[in-house]
Amino acid sequence: MDRLWLAAAVVAGIPLLLVGYITLAEGAVSRLPGRGSGWIRPWLWLAPGLFFITVFLIYPTVGTLRLSFLGPDSTRPVGLANYVFVFTDKSMLVALRNNGLWLVLFTLLTVGLGLLVAVLTDRVRYEAAAKSLVFLPMAVSFTAASVIWKFMFDYRPPGTPQTGTLNAVLSLIPGFQPRAWLINPPLNNVFLIVAAVWVWTGFCMVILSAALKGIPSEVQEAARVDGATEWQLFWRITFPLLGSTVAVAITIMVVFALKTFDVVYVMTNGNYDTQNTAFAQYEQLFVNHDFGHAAAIGVVLLIAILPVLAFNLRRFQQQESTR
Amino acid sequence: MARVVLDRVTKKFGEVAAVNDVSLTVFDREFLVLVGPSGCGKSTILRLVAGLEDVSSGEIRVGDGLVNDVAPKDRDIAMVFQNYALYPHMSVFDNLAFSLKLRRVPKQQIRQRVQQTAATLGLEGLLERKPKQLSGGQRQRVALGRAIVREPQVFLMDEPLSNLDAQLRVQTRAELIKLHRRLEATVIYVTHDQVEAMTMGSRIAVMRDGVLQQMDTPTGLYDRPANMFVAGFIGSPSMNFLSGRLERHNGSLQVTAGDLVLDLPPERAAGADSANTQEVVVGVRPEDVQPAASLVPNGHRPINASVDVVEHMGNEKFVYLSLANASLVARIDVSCPASAGENLPVVVDAGKIHLFHPATEEAIF
Numbered sequence: 001m002d003r004l005w006l007a008a009a010v011v012a013g014i015p016l017l018l019v020g021y022i023t024l025a026e027g028a029v030s031r032l033p034g035r036g037s038g039w040i041r042p043w044l045w046l047a048p049g050l051f052f053i054t055v056f057l058i059y060p061t062v063g064t065l066r067l068s069f070l071g072p073d074s075t076r077p078v079g080l081a082n083y084v085f086v087f088t089d090k091s092m093l094v095a096l097r098n099n100g101l102w103l104v105l106f107t108l109l110t111v112g113l114g115l116l117v118a119v120l121t122d123r124v125r126y127e128a129a130a131k132s133l134v135f136l137p138m139a140v141s142f143t144a145a146s147v148i149w150k151f152m153f154d155y156r157p158p159g160t161p162q163t164g165t166l167n168a169v170l171s172l173i174p175g176f177q178p179r180a181w182l183i184n185p186p187l188n189n190v191f192l193i194v195a196a197v198w199v200w201t202g203f204c205m206v207i208l209s210a211a212l213k214g215i216p217s218e219v220q221e222a223a224r225v226d227g228a229t230e231w232q233l234f235w236r237i238t239f240p241l242l243g244s245t246v247a248v249a250i251t252i253m254v255v256f257a258l259k260t261f262d263v264v265y266v267m268t269n270g271n272y273d274t275q276n277t278a279f280a281q282y283e284q285l286f287v288n289h290d291f292g293h294a295a296a297i298g299v300v301l302l303i304a305i306l307p308v309l310a311f312n313l314r315r316f317q318q319q320e321s322t323r
Numbered sequence: 324m325a326r327v328v329l330d331r332v333t334k335k336f337g338e339v340a341a342v343n344d345v346s347l348t349v350f351d352r353e354f355l356v357l358v359g360p361s362g363c364g365k366s367t368i369l370r371l372v373a374g375l376e377d378v379s380s381g382e383i384r385v386g387d388g389l390v391n392d393v394a395p396k397d398r399d400i401a402m403v404f405q406n407y408a409l410y411p412h413m414s415v416f417d418n419l420a421f422s423l424k425l426r427r428v429p430k431q432q433i434r435q436r437v438q439q440t441a442a443t444l445g446l447e448g449l450l451e452r453k454p455k456q457l458s459g460g461q462r463q464r465v466a467l468g469r470a471i472v473r474e475p476q477v478f479l480m481d482e483p484l485s486n487l488d489a490q491l492r493v494q495t496r497a498e499l500i501k502l503h504r505r506l507e508a509t510v511i512y513v514t515h516d517q518v519e520a521m522t523m524g525s526r527i528a529v530m531r532d533g534v535l536q537q538m539d540t541p542t543g544l545y546d547r548p549a550n551m552f553v554a555g556f557i558g559s560p561s562m563n564f565l566s567g568r569l570e571r572h573n574g575s576l577q578v579t580a581g582d583l584v585l586d587l588p589p590e591r592a593a594g595a596d597s598a599n600t601q602e603v604v605v606g607v608r609p610e611d612v613q614p615a616a617s618l619v620p621n622g623h624r625p626i627n628a629s630v631d632v633v634e635h636m637g638n639e640k641f642v643y644l645s646l647a648n649a650s651l652v653a654r655i656d657v658s659c660p661a662s663a664g665e666n667l668p669v670v671v672d673a674g675k676i677h678l679f680h681p682a683t684e685e686a687i688f
Contacts, residue, residue: 218408221375226422226469227396236421240412 018048061302067295074291082296092297094273095280101189102196102257102276109197111249114204115242118212119234131209135202142199146266149195153181153267185273192274196263200256204249211245212238244315251312255305277301325386325476325509326351327372332381334367334533341367343533344381349477354503354510356524358517359556364533365513369479372511373402386476396425401470402479406486407462409454415441415465416450422473440472443502460491467499471506478510484519496522517557521545529553551684554606554677560641560652563607566681569595578678580605582626582647585673594688595678603687606677609641612653614661615668625668630661644669 025044032040071078086092117134121127137145154164158178162168167178181191215238223237239246261278268274270283277297285294327349334342342364349355357365370376372383374395383390390398401422410418419437428436441447444464454462463483470478483499484492500523503510514520520527521541528538529552537549548554554562567580576592578585583605587595595603615625628644628651635657642661644651653669661667678687 216406216408218404218406219410221373221395222402222404222408222469223410223421224375224395225373225398225400225402226473227425228421229396232425237410243412 021048064295064298064302067291068299069292070295071292072288072290078292082292083300085293086296086300091275092277092280095275095277098189098274098276099258101186102193102260103254105190105193106196106200106257106260107250107253109193110200110204110253111208111246113197113201114206114249115208115246117201117205118209119238122209122212131205134205137199138202140199142196142262143266145199146195146263149191149198149263150182150267152195153191155180155183182268182274183272188268188272189274192263192267195267196256196260200253204253207249208242208245211242215241244319247315248312251308254308258301258305326353327477327509327511328382328384329368329372330382330384332368332371332383333379334364334371334376335379340379340533342371345530345533345535346381347528347535347538349509349511352507352509354500354512354523354525356520356527357511357513357530358515358520358524358527359530359536361515362532363530365515365530366481367533368530369402369481369511369513372477373400373479374398399476400479401473401475401477403466403470403481403483405482407454407466409462409465409469411454414451414453415446415457418454418465419450419468419472422469436472440468443471444468459486459488460495463487463495467502471502476509478506478508480510480512482514483512484514485516492519499523517559521557527557529556531556547686548606548677549686551604551606551679551686554679554686558608560609560654562677563609563612563651564679565605565607565649565651567603567605569601569603569678578603578605578673578676581649583649583671584624585671585676588674591674591688600680600687602681604679604681604684606679607651607671608675609652609654611672611675612644612651612655612669613672614653614655614659615670616659625670628667628669630663630665630667633661633663642667 022045025047029041029044067074068082069077069079087096117131121130124130140148151163152165154162155167155178156162156164162171162178164178164181166181170176171178182188219241220233220237223233228236259278260276261282264270264274264276264279265282270279275283277300281294281297281301284290284297329345329347332342332345333340345364345368347355357368359365367376371378372385374390374393378391385398385400410421413421416437419440420433423433423436437450438447441450444467446461446464446468449457449461449465454465457465463486466483470480484495487495496519512523524541526538526540527544529536529544531552537544537553539547544553544557548557548562551564555564565580565583567578567583570577570579572586575589576587576595578587578595585605626646628646630642631645631650632643634641634643638657639654640657640659640661642653642655644653644667651669655661679685680687
């Protein structure tokens with residue numbers, strides 16, 4: 001009951017606090033003599049945002065950076081030892097390799113399939129139904145989706161009834177031996193990626209489909225009359241015009257590929273060489289209680305994502321400037 | 324170049340026939356204008372000829388070949404779209420060169436043809452620009468250039484001037500007519516603007532609700548409209564329509580519409596007799612209503628009218644008149660005095676009136 005009150009207080013209190021702050025601050029600014037209020041006002045409005053960003057983003061980032069140069073219990077400095085661990089430990093190398101695999105395959109498949117579905121459904125009457133079907137997995141939590149796919153890939157020894165959907169279906173082929181999809185590296189990584197792709201393709205499809213609707217149909221018709229085959233139309237007109245949206249989809253998917261955790265955690269618990277950096281970080285922090293290792297992995301991930309963020313930011317600014 | 328034949332073409336969207344049993348022939352090198360109010364099916368006809376829509380029934384022939392099942396890219400037809408539909412990610416040069424590149428024309432030749440087209444349309448300085456950096460008029464010329472550069476059998480133009488401002492529209496209209504003469508091309512041109520139709524078309528096809536109403540030269544349409552729709556659509560201000568009766572009086576045929584009593588000239592009376600009706604709709608062009616004072620009274624009986632509104636056009640004026648139980652628009656010379664509220668006796672030229680069947684709206688003559 002106490003918690004309920006606390007939750008209510010937070011839900012109502014924080015907006016009230018902000019409204020109160022803005023009212024007071026605006027009141028104070030308007031009372032200032034003419035010239036001063038001009039440069040103060042933007043900062044007053046920015047202050048709450050800056051406060052939250054500092055407390056919840058900048059402070060933890062700097063803290064993590066500090067921890068990455070300290071030992072497991074954060075008491076003594078160890079120099080670059082934690083980073084040496086990240087790039088030399090055998091298990092970490094597998095995790096980094098897997099991240100690379102995710103980065104390429106996951107991004108390629110989600111964006112590629114999303115684009116394919118968006119373009120193909122654009123031409124049929126049952127577009128809405130087909131798109132909903134592809135988008136549906138987005139409504140499932142990633143943990144639940146992982147459980148679903150765990151069942152899909154489930155393995156029972158030959159001769160016993162196959163409860164895994166994939167093995168059960170393939171067993172209909174004479175001579176097929178059930179396979180342990182999630183056990184044998186390195187292909188088991190691909191099957192994990194398939195599960196994640198199932199979830200995220202819908203997302204890519206939706207943003208690409210929206211961009212596709214933004215291309216005037218007259219432009220495509222003009223290309224057809226100009227002599228383009230459907231294939232040429234796609235590659236010379238549609239795809240270039242979708243370019244910026246494809247780039248956005250790719251950057252978002254790259255970020256997700258780098259930070260994937262739930263699929264690995266639920267489906268294999270990081271066993272059989274399926275661990276990735278996010279999972280390794282979790283393991284270092286909550287299983288080994290090695291704050292230094294975990295922090296170093298976090299910093300490496302952050303640095304890996306920075307170029308993607310920079311690219312997105314620049315793109316966003318370009319878009320704003322052409323508006 | 325080639326002629327285009329539509330043979331009993333129908334296009335249905337669901338239950339609605341956007342184009343209903345239309346047959347027409349566009350001759351080689353002809354400038355045919357399809358005109359009608361929005362939703363009359365004129366743009367659909369263009370899209371059917373281009374191959375962007377499939378016919379529900381009927382045949383379309385371009386040149387000598389049946390093209391019903393030929394893809395747009397193989398019809399050798401170029402189209403200019405209402406919103407230009409330029410490729411936004413390509414420079415003007417690439418926009419013009421696109422169709423040639425698809426046909427694997429040698430690079431040297433592409434460059435030459437693009438530059439030639441650009442020179443024709445005054446686009447030389449703009450070849451490196453993107454469509455976004457062009458004004459409306461320039462975009463329109465690029466769209467036109469994209470069609471010209473291909474040297475197609477037939478040009479289709481879907482209201483290409485509708486996005487230009489009034490002055491540029493008139494100017495471009497003249498340029499298009501000149502261009503048509505120079506290219507000696509077959510053109511099908513769609514517009515809802517009857518002035519554009521009258522000034523540009525070698526022949527005009529008037530459409531309404533998917534049905535071809537009449538196809539004739541501009542003067543043919545104006546002088547001999549086939550029905551009330553065409554009569555009202557062509558000409559500005561529109562033709563006056565008055566409901567009247569045919570009566571035989573002292574051996575000659577008379578039309579009576581309220582105060583207006585007209586003796587039909589003998590050569591027209593025969594046509595009216597054959598119509599086999601007494602109730603008629605009388606159509607009078609505004610220029611055939613004139614102040615009584617300005618005409619030699621050769622059998623015209625003046626009627627009394629009061630002036631409601633006068634619109635001064637500079638070289639002429641449009642006078643909106645009230646009769647006993649009807650209204651009329653007259654197009655009169657600026658020198659004729661007429662001002663709102665005054666009485667103005669007018670005469671109607673009986674030799675130039677049109678008669679329509681009130682039920683079918685078809686022309687009697």
